[in-house]
Amino acid sequence: MQPSSLDELIEALRCLPGVGPKSAQRMAYHLLQRDQRGAARLAGALGHALDVLQHCERCNTFSETEVCQRCANPRRDPALLCIVEMPADLAMIEQTQSYNGLYYVLMGRLSPLDGIGPRELKLDKLIARAADGVVQEVILATNFTNEGEATAHTVASLLAPRGLRISRLSRGVPVGGELEHTDTGTIAQALVERRTV
Amino acid sequence: MQPSSLDELIEALRCLPGVGPKSAQRMAYHLLQRDQRGAARLAGALGHALDVLQHCERCNTFSETEVCQRCANPRRDPALLCIVEMPADLAMIEQTQSYNGLYYVLMGRLSPLDGIGPRELKLDKLIARAADGVVQEVILATNFTNEGEATAHTVASLLAPRGLRISRLSRGVPVGGELEHTDTGTIAQALVERRTV
Ligand SMILES: [Zn+2]
Ligand SMILES: [Zn+2]
Numbered sequence: 127m128q129p130s131s132l133d134e135l136i137e138a139l140r141c142l143p144g145v146g147p148k149s150a151q152r153m154a155y156h157l158l159q160r161d162q163r164g165a166a167r168l169a170g171a172l173g174h175a176l177d178v179l180q181h182c183e184r185c186n187t188f189s190e191t192e193v194c195q196r197c198a199n200p201r202r203d204p205a206l207l208c209i210v211e212m213p214a215d216l217a218m219i220e221q222t223q224s225y226n227g228l229y230y231v232l233m234g235r236l237s238p239l240d241g242i243g244p245r246e247l248k249l250d251k252l253i254a255r256a257a258d259g260v261v262q263e264v265i266l267a268t269n270f271t272n273e274g275e276a277t278a279h280t281v282a283s284l285l286a287p288r289g290l291r292i293s294r295l296s297r298g299v300p301v302g303g304e305l306e307h308t309d310t311g312t313i314a315q316a317l318v319e320r321r322t323v
Numbered sequence: 324m325q326p327s328s329l330d331e332l333i334e335a336l337r338c339l340p341g342v343g344p345k346s347a348q349r350m351a352y353h354l355l356q357r358d359q360r361g362a363a364r365l366a367g368a369l370g371h372a373l374d375v376l377q378h379c380e381r382c383n384t385f386s387e388t389e390v391c392q393r394c395a396n397p398r399r400d401p402a403l404l405c406i407v408e409m410p411a412d413l414a415m416i417e418q419t420q421s422y423n424g425l426y427y428v429l430m431g432r433l434s435p436l437d438g439i440g441p442r443e444l445k446l447d448k449l450i451a452r453a454a455d456g457v458v459q460e461v462i463l464a465t466n467f468t469n470e471g472e473a474t475a476h477t478v479a480s481l482l483a484p485r486g487l488r489i490s491r492l493s494r495g496v497p498v499g500g501e502l503e504h505t506d507t508g509t510i511a512q513a514l515v516e517r518r519t520v
Binding site: 129132134135137138139142143144149153155156157158159161165167168169170172174175176179194212213217220234 | 368
């Protein structure tokens, strides 16, 4: 007996991570009853983001252009390629102001339990990027969680035959910790002390 | 350095209740990276709901028509008007299959701390509805929380001068409890034992 457009909204909200039936219902009522302006803004922002965002063809992060601003910046050192899991990790490294190379954003990590293997992570795109003849060192900056370590290990083994120097952030980052929740000083230290693997 | 459309999406997601900056960021990445189909569905459902949903002019609940199906149903007893806080409460009472009258949905409760008084709840719309000359009994079925009790008390005092019989669900509903989380048997019992106030 509930209007179908309301049922559909409640169902659609469940695509958000961690949102079950009860909180989808609460969100729908809130949006329709208390914050119609916010709801319209959200619908617009979501549609717009889907329309304009793509993955940078060089670093794979979200970008509104084929090549993102950072990759197109001639003042960054193209011989260094830092590999991170997510854009938030890239942002943390940028905040340290101690790195001036380029990045590659995996947009995830190897996670066999979630069905995310080398193919799903599109590691072939990373290998092609790293083998452009300009990159000389690849810095593995995936998280120091089990999945991040396994990802770093796999990437290292795929890139080793290419004659690249491969390094890993030093263990300044706490074991089991995530970059996003680490202070920038520790991350800067880990960059300086990166070790060849 | 993050694309503005991504920043805007993260900001827009914060209009959802209980969603802070970190979880808005996680939601945005999830939608754009892992569930673009769900994201498109959500944008569409939200836009559509905003377009087509209005408040039933009789019972005030969400409806795609001026008068909702339930209010337009001639087999329901128009002499009984049950007042609830939210559509979810109405749904719970319907599930008991022990009530065949009509409803009025407040779409909230009096909550002075949140700035929601009689004017914000549009209690004048309720009074006009209850004073249609057909309604003979108003059943107060707001929650048995402090705010729900205060709302019932205020509504009762506003309707008392109109010569209507005014009743309240019996205390079968646990004190401090919310209808949405009460079993239907208890709610059915509380309907049977409703008391005149
Ligand atoms: Zn890029
Ligand atoms: Zn109605």
